[in-house]
Amino acid sequence: MRPFRSVALTLALTTLALTALALPVLMQRLQANSQKETRLLYVAVPGIRNYVEYGGIGLLVYDIDNGHRLMKRIPTFEVRAGEEPENIKGIAASARTGRLYLTTPKRLVSIDLATERILWNREYDGGCDRPALSPDGTILYVPSFEGPHWHVVNALTGDVIAKVEPNSGAHNTVYDIDGAFVYLAGLKSPLLNVADARTHTIAKRVGPFGDVIRPFTVNGRQTLCFVNVNGLLGFEVGDLQTGKRLHRVEVSGYQQGPVKRHGCPSHGVALLPDETELWLADAANDSLHIFDATIMPPKQVASIKLRDQPGWVTFSLDGSYAYPSTGDVIDTKTRQIVATLEDEHGRAVQSEKMLEIVFAGDRPARSGDQFGIGRKR
Numbered sequence: 001m002r003p004f005r006s007v008a009l010t011l012a013l014t015t016l017a018l019t020a021l022a023l024p025v026l027m028q029r030l031q032a033n034s035q036k037e038t039r040l041l042y043v044a045v046p047g048i049r050n051y052v053e054y055g056g057i058g059l060l061v062y063d064i065d066n067g068h069r070l071m072k073r074i075p076t077f078e079v080r081a082g083e084e085p086e087n088i089k090g091i092a093a094s095a096r097t098g099r100l101y102l103t104t105p106k107r108l109v110s111i112d113l114a115t116e117r118i119l120w121n122r123e124y125d126g127g128c129d130r131p132a133l134s135p136d137g138t139i140l141y142v143p144s145f146e147g148p149h150w151h152v153v154n155a156l157t158g159d160v161i162a163k164v165e166p167n168s169g170a171h172n173t174v175y176d177i178d179g180a181f182v183y184l185a186g187l188k189s190p191l192l193n194v195a196d197a198r199t200h201t202i203a204k205r206v207g208p209f210g211d212v213i214r215p216f217t218v219n220g221r222q223t224l225c226f227v228n229v230n231g232l233l234g235f236e237v238g239d240l241q242t243g244k245r246l247h248r249v250e251v252s253g254y255q256q257g258p259v260k261r262h263g264c265p266s267h268g269v270a271l272l273p274d275e276t277e278l279w280l281a282d283a284a285n286d287s288l289h290i291f292d293a294t295i296m297p298p299k300q301v302a303s304i305k306l307r308d309q310p311g312w313v314t315f316s317l318d319g320s321y322a323y324p325s326t327g328d329v330i331d332t333k334t335r336q337i338v339a340t341l342e343d344e345h346g347r348a349v350q351s352e353k354m355l356e357i358v359f360a361g362d363r364p365a366r367s368g369d370q371f372g373i374g375r376k377r
Contacts (some may be wrong), residue, residue, distance in 0.1 A: 039064035044088040044353040068339040090130035091353040094137025095364035103128035105145045122158040132173035143170030162200035166193040185213040205237045221372035232267035247297035257284030268312040270372020273319040283309040312352035314372040325352040
């Protein structure tokens with residue numbers, strides 16, 4: 001019996017040795033799987049003013065790499081019977097701090113991306129409009145609701161730390177990708193105000209443009225801005241260094257017509273992250289127009305028909321998908337509609353407030369922006 005015991009003991013020791021050798025490899029594989037990246041699209045609803053059709057207030061989360069399949073709804077606000085929900089005015093997120101922010105005409109809300117719980121809910125003098133978040137996730141510029149000022153807010157606590165008051169009808173806000181400047185556009189001014197993010201004071205102004213500024217975007221090098229203005233089916237280009245308006249670009253082959261929202265023919269303009277193309281909303285014609293942005297002024301090269309009137313457009317972080325507010329999902333290479341956003345009841349979802357967040361395992365790793373800003377340095 002001893003030889004058999006010896007053989008058994010040898011086999012047992014060998015098995016343990018092999019297991020010990022394999023364990024680190026197994027752990028590495030498990031860790032790698034736990035860090036697998038998942039790209040999610042966060043869509044705030046109601047993102048437009050037809051509250052009933054779009055099923056209440058919340059965040060709808062879509063799996064980008066799984067055909068933009070709806071994963072879940074994250075409730076955000078309770079609405080009592082007979083009350084009209086507050087419209088969502090803006091969305092921002094930081095992977096560094098793991099927080100997502102929503103604004104309504106009354107309030108700013110901070111949400112923990114890991115627990116999906118509201119961390120704080122603050123109201124501010126003059127209300128809130130479409131905010132922007134610093135690249136490090138610590139500072140928010142929050143416009144009052146078409147009022148005279150922007151609040152500069154500590155993004156971790158919600159406390160106001162400064163006020164910038166250009167008296168322009170505060171509305172849209174863009175933080176540059178380096179965190180040095182914040183671009184402030186109001187509904188009562190043809191000038192784009194530029195705030196120094198260190199001193200929270202107006203450092204310069206760009207324009208005047210042809211009319212008051214509506215949606216806009218900037219390139220990654222902070223040399224150019226592209227702005228929608230009232231009365232124009234197209235966009236204008238401004239020089240962020242000299243402060244001068246450079247170009248006025250009109251859409252060719254299409255006529256202006258009645259629009260459902262915003263009172264603006266083109267309410268939505270965005271740069272691909274690599275800045276090779278500029279995409280423009282055309283509400284009356286249910287279309288997006290694509291411009292070659294490698295030349296100046298950009299040249300119109302294509303158009304895409306949508307299921308409804310667009311009032312916004314942004315992109316995935318890698319630029320592979322375009323997201324107009326109509327809920328159409330467009331492959332930017334083929335320029336084909338490859339999916340349409342729907343809620344849990346199969347209803348069409350539309351929103352002007354959406355962005356991508358990339359998770360590594362269960363932790364946010366990267367976050368996009370609602371404005372479709374250029375990211376070429």
